[in-house]
Amino acid sequence: MSRLTVPKTYKLYIGGKFPRTESGRSIPIQDCKGEIAAHICHASRKDFREAVEVAAKAAHGWSGITGYLRGQILYRMAEMLEGRREEFAAAICATADVTTAAARKEVDASIDRLVCFAGWTDKYQQVLGCQNPVASNFYNFTVPVSQGVTCVIAPDEPSLLGLVSLIAAPLCAGNTVVALGSQKHPIPTAIFGEVCQTSDVPAGVINLLTGKRSDLIEQVATHRQVASVNAAGLSKKDRVTIEVGAADSIKRVSFSSLKGDAWYDPQLCASPWAIEPFVEMKTIWHPSSSH
Amino acid sequence: MRRHVDTVMVEQRAASFTRRSIKTQSKTQGLRLALSMIDLTTLEGKDSDEKVRSLCRKAITPWEGEITPSLPSVAAVCVYPSLVRIAKRALEGSGVHVASVATGFPSGQFPLSVRIDDVTKAVEAGADEIDMVINRGAFLSGHYDEVAEEIKQVRIACGDAHLKIILETGELETLENVRAASDLAIEAAASAGPIADGEVFIKTSTGKVSPAATMPVTLVMLDAIQSYFDKTGVRIGMKPAGGIRTAKQSLHYLVMVKETLGDDWLTPNLFRFGASSLANDVLRQLVRQHTGRYTANFDFSEA
Numbered sequence: 001m002s003r004l005t006v007p008k009t010y011k012l013y014i015g016g017k018f019p020r021t022e023s024g025r026s027i028p029i030q031d032c033k034g035e036i037a038a039h040i041c042h043a044s045r046k047d048f049r050e051a052v053e054v055a056a057k058a059a060h061g062w063s064g065i066t067g068y069l070r071g072q073i074l075y076r077m078a079e080m081l082e083g084r085r086e087e088f089a090a091a092i093c094a095t096a097d098v099t100t101a102a103a104r105k106e107v108d109a110s111i112d113r114l115v116c117f118a119g120w121t122d123k124y125q126q127v128l129g130c131q132n133p134v135a136s137n138f139y140n141f142t143v144p145v146s147q148g149v150t151c152v153i154a155p156d157e158p159s160l161l162g163l164v165s166l167i168a169a170p171l172c173a174g175n176t177v178v179a180l181g182s183q184k185h186p187i188p189t190a191i192f193g194e195v196c197q198t199s200d201v202p203a204g205v206i207n208l209l210t211g212k213r214s215d216l217i218e219q220v221a222t223h224r225q226v227a228s229v230n231a232a233g234l235s236k237k238d239r240v241t242i243e244v245g246a247a248d249s250i251k252r253v254s255f256s257s258l259k260g261d262a263w264y265d266p267q268l269c270a271s272p273w274a275i276e277p278f279v280e281m282k283t284i285w286h287p288s289s290s291h
Numbered sequence: 292m293r294r295h296v297d298t299v300m301v302e303q304r305a306a307s308f309t310r311r312s313i314k315t316q317s318k319t320q321g322l323r324l325a326l327s328m329i330d331l332t333t334l335e336g337k338d339s340d341e342k343v344r345s346l347c348r349k350a351i352t353p354w355e356g357e358i359t360p361s362l363p364s365v366a367a368v369c370v371y372p373s374l375v376r377i378a379k380r381a382l383e384g385s386g387v388h389v390a391s392v393a394t395g396f397p398s399g400q401f402p403l404s405v406r407i408d409d410v411t412k413a414v415e416a417g418a419d420e421i422d423m424v425i426n427r428g429a430f431l432s433g434h435y436d437e438v439a440e441e442i443k444q445v446r447i448a449c450g451d452a453h454l455k456i457i458l459e460t461g462e463l464e465t466l467e468n469v470r471a472a473s474d475l476a477i478e479a480a481a482s483a484g485p486i487a488d489g490e491v492f493i494k495t496s497t498g499k500v501s502p503a504a505t506m507p508v509t510l511v512m513l514d515a516i517q518s519y520f521d522k523t524g525v526r527i528g529m530k531p532a533g534g535i536r537t538a539k540q541s542l543h544y545l546v547m548v549k550e551t552l553g554d555d556w557l558t559p560n561l562f563r564f565g566a567s568s569l570a571n572d573v574l575r576q577l578v579r580q581h582t583g584r585y586t587a588n589f590d591f592s593e594a
Contacts, residue, residue, distance in 0.1 A: 049585055056588060225587035249584070 009039040010186070012047060012210065013193025015054035016203025022046050027211065029095055029186060037094045040186045043211035045219050048178065051207040055149045055176040056225050058204030063146040063174035067122030074118035074171065076199040078111045084195065085111075091187040092160055109264050110164040116270040117168040124172065127272045128279060139286040144279035146174030147227035147252070151220045153213065155233030155256075158263050159185035163192065165269045166230045166256070167206065170278040175228070178207045180220070186210040213238065221245025228278055232256035252277055294474070296466040296511055305506035308547040318542070319580050325541040326353060326573050327363040328559045329566055330390055330530065333370060334397075334498065343374045347381035349592055354574050356590075358581050365570065366559040367420060371396070372413040379417035390420035390455070394445055397459075397497035399424035403441060410448040420453040421445070422565075424497060425476065427462045435475055442479035446491070454480060455492035455530055455563075460508045461500040469508055473515035477527055489560040492528035498565065503533025506547065513551045526555065532565025538576040541569060 009026055011018040025042035041047075062070070081088065085107050092103035125144055132140040150170035154163040159182035167177045181189025189208055196206045209216070217238050220229060222245040229242055229251055239255055246253045254277040262268055313321055331350045333342060350365045367388035368378050378389045391413040395401035401409075410421055423445050429437045446454050456476040460469050473493050480491045493512055496503040509531045516527045529552075531544060541564060548556050556562050571591045578586050 052585070219585065222584040223587075224585060224590060 007036075007038065010041065010190030010210065011193075012041050012043055012051075013190075013196065013206070013208040014047065014051045015058075015207065016197065018193060018197075019047075021211070022050070025211075031095055032097050038187060040190055040210045043180070043209040043216065045216065047209060048216050048219050049223075051178040051209060052149055052151075052223055052225050054204035055178050055207055058202055059146070059148050059176045061202055062171075062176050062205045067125070067174075070172065070174065071118045071121035073200050074114050074121065074168065077195055077201065078114035078118065080195045080199050081107065081111050081114065084191075087191065088160060088188055091191055092158075092185065094187055095185045096157065096159065105264075106158050106161045110161045112266075113161065113164050113168055113270055116266060117172040117275075120270075120272060120275060121172050124272045124275045124279075128276055128281075132283070134285075137288050139288050140283065141286070142281050142283045144173065144276075145282050147278060147280055148175060149226050150175040150177050150228045150230055150278055151223075151226045152177055152179035153217075153220065153229070153231035153234065154179060154181050154189065155258075156182045156184040157233075160188040160192070161263050162232055163189055165263065165274075166232060168270075169274045170228065170230060171206070173275050173278040175278050176205045176207075178209065178226075180209045180211070180213060180216060183211075183213055217241050218245065221251075222249060224249045226251060228252040228254070230254045230256075230278070232258060254278075293467060294470050296470050298466050298507075301466055301507045301510055305510045305547070308506065308550065309543045311546050313542050313546070315580075319577065321542050321545055322538055322573050322577050322580075323363060324557060325538070325545060325564065326570065326577070327366060328562055329365040329564045329570050329573075330367045330369045330532070331365045331570055332368075332498070332532070332565055332567050334392060338371060338374060340374070340377045343368070343370055343377045344381050345592070346370075347378055347387070349570070350382065350387045351385045353570060354578065354591065356578065358578065362574075362577070366563055369422065369565065372409060372416065372418070375413055375416035375418045388419040389417060390422055391416075391418035392422045392424075392457075392497075393418075394421075394423040394441075396422070396424050396457075397499040399426045400428065403444065406441070407444055407448050410445055414448070414450055414452050418452055420455060421449050422455040422457055422494060424457045424459060425472065427459050430463070430472060430475075431468075439475055439479035439482070442476055443483045446480050446483040453490050453492070455494045455528070456480065457494045457497055457532075458512075459497055459500055460495045460504075460512075461502045466507060466511050469511045470515055473512045474518075477515065477519050481523075481525075486525050486527070488526040489528050492530050492563065494530040494532055494563075494565065496531075496533040496565075498533035501534075504531035504535055504565075506543065509544065510547060510551065513548065516556075517552055520552075526561055528561045528563065529556070530563040530565055535564055535566050536568045536572060538569075538573045541573060 021041040021043050023044035026039040027042045028036045031037040088107045089103040129143040134140040152166045193208050221242045350368045364387050367390040369390040372391050375391045393409040393413045394406040458472045575586050
């Protein structure tokens with residue numbers, strides 16, 4: 001018996017809920033044959049503002065839990081993604097011109113990336129931090145601490161692996177994230193919220209928007225609550241917009257120029273140096289009886 | 292005589308005020324007005340002299356950044372009686388009033404003599420405005436004369452200080468009780484002597500009981516004020532307090548006042564917001580309107 005298709009309009013993921021955009025706008029997404037695969041929410045500036053608001057509220061709790069627990073939660077995300085491997089592979093294939101095998105490879109790499117950063121959550125402190133020699137009666141430590149809210153702008157391709165790589169590093173360091181997913185292939189971003197929702201990720205820690213970069217780039221650049229930006233695949237014009245806004249509001253900015261297979265390289269994407277742009281260094285002087 | 296209140300209609304009408312579209316210039320005007328109507332409040336056991344001084348600095352200059360035309364000061368700082376002296380000194384010459392809660396705030400469950408003494412001390416210390424709580428226990432037991440007599444005596448004790456009568460509507464159970472308490476409070480205050488416009492306010496809540504101020508409750512109280520104005524030509528003030536945290540909410544209240552009592556009441560002399568976090572949200576919106584950029588919570592001092 002033939003069935004009716006179930007056409008979907010994917011929602012945003014903000015503050016642990018799945019709202020539609022407050023603007024009521026949606027964008028049809030075409031598959032490779034030019035037919036409509038789904039509709040996605042066309043997020044507005046107000047959606048972005050709302051997401052930053054909840055992310056800022058969630059930041060204290062997320063940075064306050066132990067690195068060990070953050071690691072468990074990131075690992076749980078990897079488990080959930082593993083369980084939905086086929087769904088994500090299909091979501092990648094729905095709009096991108098790739099084979100199922102290639103899509104599965106991307107999902108697997110995304111799972112591995114989450115596992116990798118889950119491992120780093122209670123270890124990057126030892127690599128990035130240090131004990132400093134000082135010529136007086138003090139112990140002197142430098143330790144990395146989280147920044148607050150990181151805004152992620154994911155590359156168009158790879159849609160899932162790019163998003164996961166860019167959010168995992170700031171999350172690992174105890175930042176909360178507002179991410180704008182791939183503009184060309186937004187479906188994996190839209191369903192990634194369901195992974196977050198079922199992985200004990202506290203509400204507001206990960207917020208996912210879909211829509212047009214050009215609508216939000218100015219707000220991302222100038223919003224004073226956003227402490228850092230992690231972006232890939234931006235045009236020169238967009239990079240300039242972000243840098244000018246960031247200079248005014250004192251953000252740390254990290255642009256990635258990775259392409260193709262480079263996204264699969266753990267040396268480039270999953271080292272503690274990928275975490276470093278999303279921490280601040282705090283130096284502590286502690287009195288000692290001798291040196 | 293108790294007035295009937297149609298709860299369903301009141302709720303619907305109150306909700307209708309939240310559906311006005313207020314943008315750009317009128318939004319800026321509204322927010323500036325709201326800012327000038329705030330009673331910046333701190334009523335905690337841990338309040339210290341320095342906390343009150345910093346609140347007073349914020350009351351005078353809500354934001355240190357540049358904005359033109361410069362922002363108004365808030366209407367008053369609201370503190371416990373023992374901190375009135377500190378606030379008075381900090382606010383000297385600024386035009387910002389000192390309001391003090393009194394009469395055994397927040398419960399009102401003290402002997403009348405103690406409650407009157409509380410008022411007298413606060414007035415002596417320099418309070419320009421007294422926020423009294425009514426005895427809700429007596430009101431709910433039907434001892435209306437007792438409640439009225441207390442209000443009358445407190446008003447006499449206030450002298451020149453303005454009086455705000457807190458009904459604590461969250462404990463009054465029904466809108467009809469809210470209306471009855473409003474009428475009773477206004478009449479009782481009037482029985483102590485003639486009232487000039489804005490000399491007596493009715494106020495929803497202490498902020499210590501949930502629910503605090505809501506739109507329907509405020510609407511019922513505004514109706515009571517309208518009735519008294521129609522009867523006597525005297526303008527009683529209104530102060531919703533507690534639970535008003537966002538700039539948007541404050542605009543809803545202003546719309547409600549404009550569409551019920553009218554423009555006459557859109558002044559800090561006759562309408563106030565009892566709030567602490569509201570000021571920062573109003574400032575955030577004003578600065579956003581001014582600069583076009585979203586601000587961070589750390590851009591503003593704590594209130």
